[in-house]
Amino acid sequence: MAGTAAIIGGGVIGGGWAARFLLNGWDVRVFDPDPEATRKIGEVLDNARNALPMLYDFALPDEGKLSFHPTMSEAVAGAEWIQESVPERLELKRKVYQTLQEHCDANAVIGSSTSGFKPSELQGCATRPDQIVVTHPFNPVYLLPLIELVTTDRNPSELINGAKETLTSLGLYPLHVKKEIDAHIADRFLEAVWREALWLIKDGIATTEEIDNAIRYGFGIRWAQMGLFETYRVAGGEAGMKHFIDQFGPCLQWPWTKLMDVPELTDELAQMIADQSDAQSGHLSIRELERKRDGNLIAMMRALRQQDNAAGRLINEHQAGLRPVLKDGPPIISARRVIPIDWTDYNGHMNEGRYGQLFSDAADAIMTHVGADDAYIAAGNSYFTAETNIKFLSEAHAGEKVVVESLVTQGEGKKLRCYHEMKREADGEILATSDQFMLHVNLESRRSCDPLPEVLARVEALAALHKEN
């Protein structure tokens, strides 16, 4: 259900939104008065094009069309979704809504990226308050799925449901915050942690690097998979949450936090933080840091995908809609995807084991295509690979799009043989081939046997069709 999105304000966050929409097939129209906006969005897009497709085992839809517009009125014309990401100043945001509501479709969703303003504040003096909601993203917007969708009673339920549907279709996780509050939910946590961190620096307890280490070697990893409450439930041991609260409840009275006290951000403190941060990370440019961050996020989210947990489960669900319907060919396009970063090794290219993985995924797709699908396997029948001969012809690298073209070279009784060619999509070069021999197996006896008649008929028909190639 790709459509047209208007991006008003194309900085760090607007650029991320533009990428999220574009890479999911939407056309994107940008308005930003900054003469550097095209370059800046281009750089965010380069990172996003490299990163987002790596999360999935199937190719994303064809990219939409990106255009830049000299006026807000031109940018919002015909857009179903308008995402405002101008600087965090209420008067500016309100002024922007005044202008854009004069020109946009009354049924369009106007989402604000605001980190802290309540939707009622944004709706304040708008012509049509009902179409304005908060859609607060997390940086990088093209990778992190959470969107805090904050609404008020003025937003009709059809608009809210439509917004949720659109966000989900973009691979995002809309967390509907029905009771508005300054800084929504997640930024209140971030603010609390930020305040503590500022105190720890100001009081000379820890440096920026030590604070980052305290997060990334411990609770940061834990939070990504279970959040706060489930983590603490486990920490309560067999006695669970109640025991946890009994044990650590008294700490609430101890001086374990300075939360209500805000350190004064003097020039001296700001400089101390900037100097420590330079010492910690100044050897890398922002773009290099972004790429490092993106690689780590992709690897972590792919690990969560394997566990079908948290953000990983969301990506699996989104991916289900990206699964292509195969055609008989010849050849069958049995796989089409981007090489993810965690498939590469110390030689800086795709590891040999991953070639096997890709050909195995291609064979799984062919099995599904001939009717040996999940239900068939659950009923006790499947194919096992008995022999594979892979030829490695050229290197593949992270971020490259590849396709696997397959032929069924034998389909007789229990025997199924496939010949696969893995090609780089950009130039069609053959990177590897695989000759794969499979046997049909009864999963209860673990012995080979003929497939059920409908699968056998499909296999025989494909073998006959592909014979001439």
Ligand SMILES: NC(=O)C1=CN([C@@H]2O[C@H](COP(=O)(O)OP(=O)(O)OC[C@H]3O[C@@H](n4cnc5c(N)ncnc54)[C@H](O)[C@@H]3O)[C@@H](O)[C@H]2O)C=CC1
């Ligand atoms: N940077 C972050 O980590 C996050 C920021 N946000 C929110 O996103 C919004 C934007 O923040 P950033 O992207 O960080 O700021 P930014 O400074 O990187 O980008 C703002 C962009 O808006 C443009 N702009 C200024 N006036 C404009 C106007 N009248 N019409 C159209 N464009 C205009 C600027 O030229 C600039 O490119 C803020 O509301 C912020 O709270 C939300 C999540 C995270």
Ligand SMILES: C[N+](C)(C)CC(=O)CC(=O)[O-]
């Ligand atoms: C610092 N911040 C308040 C702009 C952060 C956010 O709004 C979300 C994020 O991406 O961390």
